[in-house]
Amino acid sequence: MGAALIAVFGSLYFKEPLSALKVFSVILVIAGVIGFNLSGAQHWCSTAGLSTSWFWPRSSE
Template identity: 50%
Template structure:
């Protein structure tokens, strides 16, 4: 990993995650790609989010950046699914989300100790 990983780099990764989440919400709102507004929003969110991720991996190991990006994005989408789209929140789903978050934390603890 590049020794020049800054707080800005991590903030850009968080923004990339948020944009990916917005892109996924837009995909759901596109109703199977039948609504043009959400389709355009989805493409824009994904394009900017992936561009930020590409920038971030110049400084953060891709194994860490992608795991954080995909893991936290997955956890956030699952929680949004429960709260906004009224999807069923079962015990196993909640435990699985917790395990994803624990895994992301574990990867980052390993980074700070190396």
């Protein structure tokens, strides 16, 4: 979703012309993200039984 928002923001801020193909592509990105969320897709680390603590360490506070 972030990429789609950045694309829309970039088009508005930098006054890039919006073609039908660009708009359709952003809609496809949003539809794809919604589709993954509705299908119950899980993060690949959790399905593989891997820990993500090495990547996102928790603070010791």
